[in-house]
Each structure stands twice: as C-alpha cells, then as structure tokens.
Amino acid sequence: MAFDFINAELQKKQVAGYLRRRHCVEYEKDGIICVAGEHYLNFASNDYLGMRQHPGVLQSWVEGLAQFGGGSGASPLVTGYTQAHAALEACLEEHLQREAVLLFNSGFAANQAICQALFHNGGNVLADKYMHASFIDGVLASKAEFKRFRHNDLAHCEALLSGLSGDTLIASESIFSMDGDSAPVGGLVSQSRDSGAWLMLDDAHGFGVLGENGFGVAEHYQLTQQDLPVLMGTFGKAVGTAGAFVAGSQAFIDYLVNHARHYIYSTALPASQAIATLYSLTAISTGDERKTLHENIATFRSLALAQDLQLTESVSAIQPVMCGDPHKALALSEALKQRGIWVPAIRYPTVPKGADRLRITITAQHSARDISVLVDALMLAMEAV
Ligand SMILES: Cc1ncc(COP(=O)(O)O)c(C=O)c1O
Numbered sequence: 001m002a003f004d005f006i007n008a009e010l011q012k013k014q015v016a017g018y019l020r021r022r023h024c025v026e027y028e029k030d031g032i033i034c035v036a037g038e039h040y041l042n043f044a045s046n047d048y049l050g051m052r053q054h055p056g057v058l059q060s061w062v063e064g065l066a067q068f069g070g071g072s073g074a075s076p077l078v079t080g081y082t083q084a085h086a087a088l089e090a091c092l093e094e095h096l097q098r099e100a101v102l103l104f105n106s107g108f109a110a111n112q113a114i115c116q117a118l119f120h121n122g123g124n125v126l127a128d129k130y131m132h133a134s135f136i137d138g139v140l141a142s143k144a145e146f147k148r149f150r151h152n153d154l155a156h157c158e159a160l161l162s163g164l165s166g167d168t169l170i171a172s173e174s175i176f177s178m179d180g181d182s183a184p185v186g187g188l189v190s191q192s193r194d195s196g197a198w199l200m201l202d203d204a205h206g207f208g209v210l211g212e213n214g215f216g217v218a219e220h221y222q223l224t225q226q227d228l229p230v231l232m233g234t235f236g237k238a239v240g241t242a243g244a245f246v247a248g249s250q251a252f253i254d255y256l257v258n259h260a261r262h263y264i265y266s267t268a269l270p271a272s273q274a275i276a277t278l279y280s281l282t283a284i285s286t287g288d289e290r291k292t293l294h295e296n297i298a299t300f301r302s303l304a305l306a307q308d309l310q311l312t313e314s315v316s317a318i319q320p321v322m323c324g325d326p327h328k329a330l331a332l333s334e335a336l337k338q339r340g341i342w343v344p345a346i347r348y349p350t351v352p353k354g355a356d357r358l359r360i361t362i363t364a365q366h367s368a369r370d371i372s373v374l375v376d377a378l379m380l381a382m383e384a385v
Contacts, residue, residue, distance in 0.1 A: 017326030017356075018347055029053070031365035033342055040342035041370050043360050048209055048317045049289035050365040051240025051280045060279035061241075064272030072268040076103075077257070080268025088274045091281060092245055095215045098225050100253035104262065105269050107204050107234035107244040112138035113260035114200065114230060114246060119144035120259065123167040124197075126160050128152065128183065130176050132202060133350075144169075151176075154187040161195050168197035169230065174206030174217035178351050178359060180318025185217065189227045200230035205318065208238025209293065213285035218247075225249060239284070241277045243269045292364040293317060296371060300362050303375040309382075320346075321358040321378070328385060329356040335381035341374055 013019040026034040031050070033042045051057055064084060072080040089101040104110035115138030119125065125144040127135065129151045139146045145164075149157040157170065170192045172183040183201065192199035203216045211219025216233055223231075225248060234244040246256060256263060284290070297317060304311055304319075312320055323329040329345035336343050336358075346359045362371070 017330060018349075031363065031370065035342070038340075040337065040340055041366075041373065043341060043343045043362070043366075043374055045361055045363060046205070046237035047240050047365075048238040048293055048361065048363050049240065049284060049287075050363055051208075051238065051284065051289070054240065054280065054283055056283055057240060057276050057280045061272050061276035064270075064275035067275075068271035070270065070272075072270050074268065075264065075266055076268040077264055082271040082274075084271035084274040084278075085268065088278045089245070091278055092215075092247060095213065095281075096218050096231065096247050098218075098231070098247040099250040101245050101247045102253050102256050102260075102263065103269055103274065104244045104246065105266055106242065107132075107202070107232065107236065108134040109262040109266065110232050110234075110244040110246050111135040111202065112141070113256060113262040114232065115139045115142045115144065116261060117256050117259040118142075118167075118169065123169070124164045125169050125171060126157055126164075126197070127171040128173065128176075130179065131171060131173060132177055132204070135171060135202060151179075152181070152184055154184055154191065157188070158191060161191065161197065164195075168195070169200055170197050171200040171202070174201050174203045174210065174220075175316045175318065177205055177318070178346055178357070179312065179320060180205075180314030180316040181312065182316070185221050185223070189221075189223065193227070198229040199227070200232065201228055203231060203233040204237055204244075205316065207233035207235075208281075208284055209290060209317065214238070214281070214290060215285075235273075235277045235280075239277055239280045241273055241280060243273060243277065289364040293362065296362045296364065296366050296368075299368055300360075300371050300375070303372060304378070307375060307379055309375070309378060317362050319360040319362060321360060323356050323358065324354055326356045329358060331385045332358055332381050335384050336377055339377040339380060341377045343374075 023035050031042050033040050074080040085103055092101040111134040119142035122143045125139045125146050127148050129148045147160045149160055172188055175182055188199055201217050207216035208214050210216050218231055229248050231247040236242045326347040333343055333345040343358050343360050347356045
C-alpha cells in the first residue's frame with residue numbers, strides 16, 4: 001500500500017508518548033475555555049495581555065471589515081496593500097525607529113522569508129539552539145551554512161564566529177517561546193558589531209510586553225537599526241490579532257519586497273486585521289495590562305516558590321514546570337484538567353528529548369484567585385502522578 005509509513009509513524013509516536021491531538025475549543029470568555037462541554041481556567045494562551053477580547057480591538061476590526069471587506073483579495077504587490085497596512089507600518093517605523101517595516105501573514109512566514117531572501121546565494125547563520133522551528137526550517141531550506149550555538153552561550157557563539165567569512169547572521173529570540181528566558185541581548189549586539197555580522201532577534205514573545213510602550217525588545221534595550229538590523233515581531237501573541245512584521249533599513253525591506261517569496265506570492269493580511277492591530281498597539285501603550293501581567297507573574301512565582309514548586313529562572317509570562325519525560329508531562333496535564341485547569345504538555349520535538357514540560361502561561365486576565373487555584377492544583381496533581 002502507498003504511504004504505509006503513516007500508520008507506523010503514528011503508532012510509534014503513540015507508544016513513545018509523543019502523539020499530538022487537537023482539542024476543539026467551543027467558546028472562550030474572560031480566560032475560561034470550554035472544551036467538550038467542560039470549563040477550564042486557561043493557562044495556555046499566548047494572549048498575554050487579553051487583547052483578543054478587548055472591546056476597542058474588536059470594534060476597530062469590525063469597522064475595518066466595513067471599510068475594506070473580509071479578505072484582502074490579492075497579494076500585496078497586486079492590490080492587497082492598503083492604507084490600513086501603510087498606517088500600521090508607519091506606526092511601527094516611528095516607534096521602533098526603523099527606516100522601513102514589512103507586514104507578513106504570520107511569524108512563521110516572516111522567519112522563512114528572512115532566511116530564504118538573505119541566503120539564496122550562501123552566507124552563514126549562527127543561531128541559538130532554541131530558535132523557533134520556523135527559523136530553523138527557513139535556514140535549512142536556504143543555501144546558508146548553518147551552525148547553532150548552545151542556548152544563550154555567548155562564548156560558544158564567539159567560538160563559532162571565528163574563522164567565518166562572508167555575510168553572517170547571528171539569530172536569537174528576545175524571550176524564548178518554550179523556556180520564557182531572555183537572550184543575552186547586550187552581548188549579542190557587541191558580538192555582531194565586533195565581528196561585522198548582522199543580528200536578528202525574533203521578538204514573538206517580547207513584542208507587546210517589553211519596552212516602555214510595549215514595542216518590544218528594540219524599545220526595551222533601545223536597540224538602533226545598526227544594533228539590530230533584522231527585527232521580527234508577531235501580532236498573534238500579546239497583541240491579540242495575527243500576522244507579523246520585519247523591520248530594518250529601507251534597502252533591506254525593499255530587498256524583501258523583491259525577493260521574499262512568502263510576501264510576493266501570498267494573499268496579503270486582511271486590512272481589517274491591520275486596523276485592529278494598530279488599535280491594539282495604541283491600547284497596549286496606554287493601558288494597564290502590562291502592569292497587571294507583571295503583577296500576576298510575580299504572584300505566581302511567589303505562591304509557587306512558597307510551596308517549594310521547582311520553577312525555572314524565567315520572569316516572563318512563560319513559566320515552564322519541567323517533567324523530564326513525556327508520559328509524566330501528559331499525566332500532569334491530564335491531572336490538572338481534572339481539576340479545571342488547562343495547561344498543555346510540551347514534548348519532543350518541540351523541546352529537546354528529556355526536557356518535556358508543562359508550559360504555563362500567565363496573562364493579565366487571570367485574577368490572584370485563579371493563580372492561587374492553579375498553584376494548589378499543581379501541588380495536588382504532582383502528588384497524584
Ligand atoms: C519564537 C516564535 N517565532 C515565530 C513564531 C511563529 O509566529 P506565528 O504564530 O505568527 O506564525 C512563533 C509562534 O509560535 C514563535 O513562538
């Protein structure tokens with residue numbers, strides 16, 4: 001039979017504890033999700049600030065639909081690029097102090113586009129070992145020589161840099177998606193400057209949260225375009241909409257417009273989505289959500305540590321609880337579910353083998369009581385498993 005590896009692969013994953021299944025969310029309100037008729041406190045969302053349900057974001061989205069219609073109808077180089085897209089790009093350019101910005105349908109597409117366009121003819125990429133799959137796959141599909149340095153290990157990065165010739169990109173993430181820790185940004189900026197390499201940061205989990213006005217890693221560390229020539233951020237997490245951007249020099253963005261296949265050959269992000277995203281950025285910069293988020297993270301950490309729960313160093317919204325084994329991670333996730341808490345088990349290959357974990361995300365929507373219930377449930381789940 002053709003493709004008979006399919007069943008064998010699924011069976012293998014099931015036995016190893018790595019089989020993935022989807023759960024259909026029936027509805028969601030105020031941080032509570034309903035799955036298969038049961039309600040759960042949601043500690044699994046990347047909507048760190050609760051902007052997905054922000055009345056102003058929803059209202060502006062509806063107004064955008066009335067003005068521009070549902071889809072964008074074409075790719076950006078045809079008729080899919082509108083005033084709404086231009087306004088969002090201009091806002092990002094101003095706040096990030098970049099010459100130019102380009103919008104993408106997703107962070108996955110943006111990362112792939114950066115790699116494909118910059119390395120169609122060779123070059124070097126040095127990336128942190130924990131970079132997101134979208135970046136890794138983008139590099140692997142390009143002509144770049146690819147090396148990975150140990151997670152957050154500047155000395156290893158430096159060692160790999162020496163002896164490289166040609167165009168080099170050093171790549172890392174502002175806040176790591178599965179660990180919640182931060183890159184050594186200052187060290188990476190110095191290393192790239194000293195070696196003549198370009199630095200790229202994927203700000204998927206920092207954008208909206210970091211910086212005085214929520215404009216992410218570049219605002220937080222006051223990184224100029226020279227410090228950080230390639231900045232990628234996403235709208236699908238703290239901003240609460242969807243899509244992504246790349247920011248840099250005018251020449252770099254013009255180059256992407258001409259070479260990035262994910263931009264040229266894909267229907268543009270809907271204009272209404274760009275309008276809602278712009279509204280969300282304004283609301284984030286003036287609202288209290290970031291303050292509430294940081295208070296909630298501190299509450300979680302102090303309650304958990306008081307119960308002797310083993311936490312990592314992460315001070316971001318992403319708070320992993322390490323399990324070391326996929327079966328244990330699944331069992332803990334299930335035990336939490338039985339106590340009304342939704343936290344996913346994150347397993348290989350999303351994280352390295354043996355680094356299976358619960359990935360708890362704290363948001364501004366949680367109350368102190370929700371967080372206290374989570375910690376109590378975690379203690380009970382750990383005793384039960
Ligand atoms: C670090 C990182 N980069 C890129 C992406 C992809 O972004 P998007 O979900 O917009 O495709 C993600 C999303 O999971 C991510 O965590």
